Amino acid sequence: MTVTKAAGFRSAGIAVGLKSTGKPDLALVVNDGPHPAAAVVFTGNRAQANPILWSKQAMRARTPRAIVLNSGGANCFTGDFGFETSRLTAEAAAAELGLEASEVLVCSTGLIGTGDQAFRDKIVTNVPTLVRQLSDDDETAAAAILTTDSVEKNGFFESEAGWRIAAIAKGAGMLAPGLATMLVVITTDAVMNNESLARALATGSELSFNRLDSDGCMSTNDQVTLLASGASGVEADEVQFAEALTEVMRDLAKQLQADAEGATHDIDIEVVGAADEQDAEEVGRAVARNNLFKAAIFGNDPNWGRVLAAIGTTKADFDPYKVDVSFNGVRLCSEGAPDRPVDDCDLTPRNTHVLIDLKAGEHTATILTNDLTHEYVHENSAYSS
């Protein structure tokens, strides 16, 4: 399942030697229309990679028709030379596809600081080969954007009205709000305009990727690109489209969580009884970013004290001595005091549910995170990334 499951798109993925493993590392997605439209969400990090700078500039000029993505190097903090590389990449693809360079977005992922002449050459000289591989029944693009991911991530939705949404994604590390270390390309053959796509993408991001906070670290290269071809000929209902898009993005976020670097638990922190949604999110995020809590979950220890210590650092509206905390359905803390014995709670399953009732209102939010493990430390200390 790939982005070409939506009509009006071709894609391809090839290996050009950016990855030392020899695995695929260069991908291309082309929107053949007939009604091309697009929306993009970029990382909220002020430290932005050159492909981000290029893509932002291109988005201001034209509606994108194609996107080139590479793994094996972030082309971030590589100076003017690095920006030039992104521009030359777009120009090479545009020349082959009969487009303007400003109709081609660029995404890169990998080690920050990587982006020398060899990096540039491997990409730019191989763009013609990549274009020749384009197919409307492609299975190769998804793998070419992966870094330390162990599996490909795909999304798909088909509406009764006849339009489809398809997606590929990569995640693995630096999963934090304002986007994770993720590259995502979502395609749809619904007939949509740029404004509707932008609204749907903003809502979907807020409720999916922005609530995934695996390790509190925000990347310099994140980009979620939504492309519509209109090839189904069906104008999608905006509300229905936004709902479907949010579901596809939530599903991708769960896949990213499930494949986060070194994780042994997927933790859903559900905050209920909040005075407003922002409070619920702040409380959930404070827990998701607490290393002592995350290490406890790795040890299958339902340490509710660390949950309360974490939420006590927030400005959210609640009384710490009214709060209930449950782990996997067992209420261990009631009104800020011990409730059922911790031995009643089994944290050995990978899926872990933490329920925090603030008793301060009716609002709720769920933050997705992972545990802090030996393997996380190993992956992020033994190898540069």
Next chain:
Amino acid sequence: MTVTKAAGFRSAGIAVGLKSTGKPDLALVVNDGPHPAAAVVFTGNRAQANPILWSKQAMRARTPRAIVLNSGGANCFTGDFGFETSRLTAEAAAAELGLEASEVLVCSTGLIGTGDQAFRDKIVTNVPTLVRQLSDDDETAAAAILTTDSVEKNGFFESEAGWRIAAIAKGAGMLAPGLATMLVVITTDAVMNNESLARALATGSELSFNRLDSDGCMSTNDQVTLLASGASGVEADEVQFAEALTEVMRDLAKQLQADAEGATHDIDIEVVGAADEQDAEEVGRAVARNNLFKAAIFGNDPNWGRVLAAIGTTKADFDPYKVDVSFNGVRLCSEGAPDRPVDDCDLTPRNTHVLIDLKAGEHTATILTNDLTHEYVHENSAYSS
């Protein structure tokens, strides 16, 4: 070296069975005057342990004359029963010492949720023994407040004017601003009033413990207590006293950093060229809390890209493409681009210096932190704390 190095103080530490190891776990410090004064800084966490609630109430009523400290249980989120335990502890000490209960502060450290009848009995029934052990040449109190610390922490300063400052501290985990998981008792025989002590303690905390951010986690039980006896008979110059106090506290902060759970590197993140001191602190703290950066240091990897990715998440005033980053004196990133090769930099020494020049002003701040290690994960997953 202990708190009795300052004249006018007695202290003691004994084992009462709160720690399963049988090590000392109950301490007492008494201020015999003749001019007792005090100042206290409490945790900024809204989730506050019962001894914190008791001590805050006592401080509002009277100038404290004594402080009881236990390790082996935090007495936090233990309900009204837990508050009663703190009150009974103070009453027991007051009865033996001929004081009012509100002249006795209480501190606890250990596992949140611990504070049952057995915990209470072990403390309250052993207070008379503890009082009998009091000595003005005591070496036993420092050990009784330790938890996972591997060594005792002490501080000492002697002025030419004839007054002294002495201190004991415990740290180990949950080292973050707004105080770490720390209990600190600082004594001085200078003649001081409550207001001068409060000002000096606030300044000293800001420049020492509040800039120690070992693992981003803030405790529920932190308390730094400063007691003056006036026994030297010398009125201290307020500026000179504040400077000396800050130095003693900085020295304690370095000792806490050096003994942080599972750490293999002590990392000083020095931010210079900031538009104001708050910016410098925010930037340093963003790096100190970045798990990918911390894991890289564990792996002796001077990953300057992760530094830039971390500081890009702040609101501080700087241009990411102007920033220089050096590790242990080697500038690896200049104006947001690679400078000297990373192989020129040796991160094998435990002391690690990261210098970030924001080039946005004249202000500076240094944040102390540690690396993220297998041992940190192990200590905080294999054992409840």
